[in-house]
Amino acid sequence: MTKKKDKITKKDPKKELSGWIDYKNKVNNNEKKRVSASLTKLQAERRHALLTRLGFIILFSLCCILALGYYVSPKANVASVQVKGAPELNSKQVVKTANISPGNKIVFCLLKGKEYSKQLSDAFPEIEKVQVSVQNTNHLILTIKERPIIGYIHEGIGYRKILATGKVGSQVIDKNKIDKNKPLFIGYNQKVSLSEDIKVYASLPQHIRDQVKMLSGETRRPTQIVLVMKDNNIVIGNLSTIKSKIQYYDKIKSQLKEPSVIDFEIGAYSRPLTQAEKVKLGLT
Template identity: 30%
Template sequence: MLKKRIRISKNSLIFIIVFVIVLIAYFGSSLSKVRNINVKGVNDLGAQQVIDATKIDDNSTLFNVLLHHKSISEKTEKKLPSIKSISFRTHNLRDLTINVQERPTLGFISKNGGYYRIIDNGQILKQKMSSPIGNYPTYSGFSKSRLKQMSNIYANLPSNVKTNVSEFYNAPTKLNPYRIKIDMNDGNKVVADMRTVKSKLKYYPGMAAQMKKKGVIDLEIGAYSYPFKGKK
């Protein structure tokens, strides 16, 4: 049986040698390292916070980032659970863009002298904050299961209602274990039932607009309002 001989032309050999030399020179120079890092898609996370979690800096090479992008993504998402997904894109041969998709923040709970963020899957992040960030509500007195239920209800409220919610309180009674209270940013308070609050809160803006004085909007059974006692 005859063996086929692979012949490489002189020009091809020269090209391969030059290519290898250029490749070695590139990876041995500063041109192969990341020059600028741009983070897109962050809302509640800081850009630098994301960069620090990826451990990518100006000593990292673009080739290494692209080669290990999957493991870098997994480690970053583990360190920052509020990140739903993360991807990398290069341009200009030296610049890197990190695209982030965050899990929505649904509010904060206060415990141990600090505030902890609640994200869209009901998970409470371990990162302790001295005060809440953004225009999100706080939750008080809820069990873990009720907290998840209440935060999911908040997530599906109309945007004009969500931005007005300041704090949710678990306020059960013997007659109604599902009773809650809500402080609104406009100064009003709401009394409601967890089982019906999602459908009833959509009427809040209209009811609040008709109130001549700040007071309570009771949505627990019916839907009516009355001014705070002692307020003129």
């Protein structure tokens, strides 16, 4: 039996090597393209970062130049000062107390808001705080917030504000400028403790305070307080107990047929007002 010889396949070495070389060249070319693309992107990013930094430096320099130019120009100085929110106060006196002059720089005035508040509240009891602002580049505005008012005390030909702090305002104002809804404190002098009556009045319920027209300092005893109500009733009480007893006022007044004296000093009783009492308190 004759054996068949296996067929031997011959490969061309040059052809095989040529294929390998082509593959390596293709791979190298792709790698070169990727490296080239990465370098291009990196260069673009560096240029962008450089331009950004350069733009920031230029912008910052321009801002500094403009700020310096404004600072040395007349526009940086205070041209005028306007006081708002306190019509009874003398504006010139307020500006003088704050020590603001045309030579001051606007930017420094804006930074001294708390200092102005302290200076002015120390000088004027009615001032609670001050807000500083600028209008039209160099016109300074002082906006004043006044303290709450609980009443007025007569002085000379006018009245002074009685503040929630217990202090009396610095300015004497005309009668036609007072708030008619706030009570008047009359007949008080240096021998009478105004501060005690203010504290007691401020501690009363709001609906009772709204009914008070006047407090009289002409009392028989230092511990006594006299309230003249808007319905023309007179309430007399003791400084230490009036707050707890005044709650019965509305019930008692509903039973009255004419203006009366309601005495809360010892117990609680009422009697009609005499003509002399009406004249004395200006109720006729």
